[in-house]
Amino acid sequence: MSTPFANFQYGIYLEGALNGKRPSHPMGWDALEAEATERLAPGPRGYLNGGAGTEDTMRANLEAFRRQRIVPRMLRDVETRSLARRVLGTDLPAPLLVAPIGVQSIVHPDGELAVARGAAATGIPMIASTASSYTLEAIAEAGTASEAATPRWYQLYWPRGRELARSLVERAEAAGYGAIVVTLDTWLLGWRPRDLQQAYLPFLESVGIANYLSDPVFRSTLEKTPEEDPMAAVGQFVGVFSNPTVTWDDLAFLRECTSLPIVLKGILHADDAREAAARGVDGLIVSNHGGRQVDGAIGALDALPGVVDAVGGEVEVLFDSGVRCGADIFKALALGARAVCVGRPVMWGLTVGGEEGVKTVLQSLLAELDLTLALSGLANVDQIDRSALTTRP
Numbered sequence: 333m334s335t336p337f338a339n340f341q342y343g344i345y346l347e348g349a350l351n352g353k354r355p356s357h358p359m360g361w362d363a364l365e366a367e368a369t370e371r372l373a374p375g376p377r378g379y380l381n382g383g384a385g386t387e388d389t390m391r392a393n394l395e396a397f398r399r400q401r402i403v404p405r406m407l408r409d410v411e412t413r414s415l416a417r418r419v420l421g422t423d424l425p426a427p428l429l430v431a432p433i434g435v436q437s438i439v440h441p442d443g444e445l446a447v448a449r450g451a452a453a454t455g456i457p458m459i460a461s462t463a464s465s466y467t468l469e470a471i472a473e474a475g476t477a478s479e480a481a482t483p484r485w486y487q488l489y490w491p492r493g494r495e496l497a498r499s500l501v502e503r504a505e506a507a508g509y510g511a512i513v514v515t516l517d518t519w520l521l522g523w524r525p526r527d528l529q530q531a532y533l534p535f536l537e538s539v540g541i542a543n544y545l546s547d548p549v550f551r552s553t554l555e556k557t558p559e560e561d562p563m564a565a566v567g568q569f570v571g572v573f574s575n576p577t578v579t580w581d582d583l584a585f586l587r588e589c590t591s592l593p594i595v596l597k598g599i600l601h602a603d604d605a606r607e608a609a610a611r612g613v614d615g616l617i618v619s620n621h622g623g624r625q626v627d628g629a630i631g632a633l634d635a636l637p638g639v640v641d642a643v644g645g646e647v648e649v650l651f652d653s654g655v656r657c658g659a660d661i662f663k664a665l666a667l668g669a670r671a672v673c674v675g676r677p678v679m680w681g682l683t684v685g686g687e688e689g690v691k692t693v694l695q696s697l698l699a700e701l702d703l704t705l706a707l708s709g710l711a712n713v714d715q716i717d718r719s720a721l722t723t724r725p
């Protein structure tokens with residue numbers, strides 16, 4: 333089956349050339365980051381682009397990709413290609429998802445609604461964050477307005493209070509989300525000097541708490557409604573948004589709450605991967621949260637092969653942290669990722685162009701992945717394996 337994304341970048345080029353116009357969206361990945369960074373006010377800029385501590389791990393994520401090099405193969409028939417892959421029981425046009433990112437309205441007023449629409453236009457699933465600026469129901473609706481078939485997943489920050497956790501998960505299931513992604517690495521926010529310097533936290537301005545304000549269980553814990561006393565609601569949110577007492581044993585409770593696939597995000601250690609497999613989870617995301625949590629932590633790509641080898645196909649292993657271009661997606665797939673989630677680049681697209689910006693970022697990543705595949709002598713993503721890479725010391 334031929335991919336609809338084949339040579340897409342030439343589509344962009346030809347369209348512009350025929351109209352005598354250059355694309356308004358920056359086409360180079362560094363240029364996109366630079367333009368988004370320039371447009372953002374200091375608070376949101378630091379929040380989006382920043383990492384924990386010295387940002388050593390944030391850099392390690394990028395460096396890990398630079399150490400892996402693709403070794404293209406020649407004289408193979410690559411005319412008919414496919415990026416399609418089945419991930420957690422769902423057929424996707426490509427092994428790509430939008431990583432969960434909270435508080436998206438700090439970079440664009442349409443926030444997650446624009447991302448849902450841009451993602452739906454490409455068929456790429458969005459993982460909606462618990463800390464979203466819009467409710468999970470509104471995001472689901474935005475994502476189905478144009479392309480009914482695009483799946484979506486829900487990311488859970490496991491809160492204090494099982495009934496609140498259950499309520500969020502049941503709402504997600506009712507709104508048509510296809511998997512629950514539990515983030516394990518953010519029970520506490522990391523030490524983030526850029527935010528501390530700017531004294532900036534979106535939550536204090538009530539951004540990112542829509543799912544709580546709309547939740548009947550959360551509301552029932554408030555003395556006054558959020559409309560009457562917004563700051564008390566923010567205070568309550570800060571107290572309950574995460575629950576550092578959760579352990580492996582609590583996963584059984586989550587399993588009782590939903591029949592959806594459960595994916596654990598933030599796994600870096602092979603032993604944790606084995607534990608997750610033993611507990612019967614459906615998927616893992618190898619991630620260090622984009623270097624925002626443990627400064628000094630291993631670059632996520634460096635952790636990927638160990639996790640993949642530990643679970644040996646028993647659990648689907650996805651990946652994020654440091655993906656910046658189509659070749660990076662290829663490299664993560666080669667090291668065993670079943671699918672790859674892209675984070676900050678989607679936010680940069682949202683910043684510069686709203687829904688269109690998101691769509692262009694995703695289409696460009698798909699086009700680049702397709703061309704990397706073809707020019708490496710491979711016709712479909714299942715053919716990508718470790719033999720396609722060499723490690724640069």
Ligand SMILES: Cc1cc2nc3c(=O)[nH]c(=O)nc-3n(C[C@H](O)[C@H](O)[C@H](O)COP(=O)(O)O)c2cc1C
Nearest residue numbers: 380431432433434461515621622653654655675676
């Ligand atoms: C501004 C920002 C907000 C984020 N919010 C969330 C979130 O709400 N939930 C979550 O699981 N991960 C969140 N993440 C982490 C991403 O899901 C992902 O792990 C990270 O962006 C990957 O790093 P990269 O963007 O550098 O590739 C956030 C990341 C950023 C940059």
Ligand SMILES: CCCCCCC(=O)C(=O)O
Nearest residue numbers: 434463518521535573624
């Ligand atoms: C107090 C709420 C924290 C939500 C964290 C959002 C996130 O994952 C990140 O900033 O990183």
